[in-house]
Amino acid sequence: LTLEQRLRRALERGEFVLYYQPQVDVVSGKLLGMEALLRWKHPEAGIIPPLKFIPIAEETGLILPIGEWVLRTAIAQNVAWQRKGLSHLRIAVNLSGRQLLQENLVERVKTILEEEQMEGKWLELEITESVAIHDLELTIRVLSEFKKMGVHIAIDDFGIGYSSLSYLKLFPIDTLKVDQSFIRDSLHNAENGTIVSTIIGLARDLNFLAIAEGVETEAQYEFLKEQACTGIQGYLISRPLPAAEMTTLLNLVH
Ligand code: G
Ligand code: G
Ligand code: MN
Ligand code: NA
DSSP: OOHHHHHHHHHHTTOEEEEEEEEEETTTOOEEEEEEEEEEEETTTEEEOGGGTHHHHHHHSTHHHHHHHHHHHHHHHHHHHHHTTSOOOEEEEEOOHHHHHOTTHHHHHHHHHHHHTOOGGGEEEEEEHHHHHHTHHHHHHHHHHHHHTTOEEEEEEETSSOOOGGGGGTSOOOEEEEOHHHHHTTTTOHHHHHHHHHHHHHHHHTTOEEEEOOOOSHHHHHHHHHTTOSEEOSTTTOOOEEHHHHHHHHHHHO
């Protein structure tokens, strides 16, 4: 079987799972939200990370049904946590370029929110810079529709794409996610430290939240706190967790 055929079969057989990674407020230490991250739970190979199959899913268009499954599953899970009184958090879902170009994306998301009975304000959609600027007019139109629904927009992996900064004022953005490559040695590499503080300052001046990704050490946390970053996400707080483990964590902190 080709990888495409195997992906199709995986979707039919329910082999995809979502992991959830918490995001924490830098000042209060409280949960701010979480990001849903896709994995393929292969019966023989075990957990396969998205970088191994998302490129093929994008090329073949399978990312559309897979992406729809991701949205529905993440939203349904978040509603389940909210109904149990465990959390009222925003859940972030990654969107691929192919999804953004999809004719009826806004309608699909609206339908899923209605069917699962979640308000738009509890959803954040993450898109990368390169995806966002591919077709400026389309992106502005789609993101504005999401904005009307109360859905939040995050720019993912910020800083590594093609950063003409002018697009930042064209889109209704809520959050900049500082790419983990800058966080990794922000303390040992002066340039990276400067880039991190500049991105955080830019977010503040434009009234966006700043979330630092890939935070692994207390020293990085302290640095980000000094820079008045809004939130952090990374192994220091928690690895991405299967739903059951996230439920346990929510029970512990709520
Ligand atoms: O979880 P991990 O660090 O392995 O994710 C690697 C990459 O895969 C990240 O860039 C992330 O944005 C992407 N990714 C994870 N889940 C999804 C998803 O549901 N849809 C899309 N399009 N990308 C995802
Ligand atoms: O969507 P995005 O490209 O931001 O995906 C985030 C990816 O980073 C996920 O695959 C997640 O598993 C991974 N990740 C999350 N926290 C950390 C961390 O602290 N260190 C490293 N190396 N990777 C992380
Ligand atoms: Mn992401
Ligand atoms: Na990222």
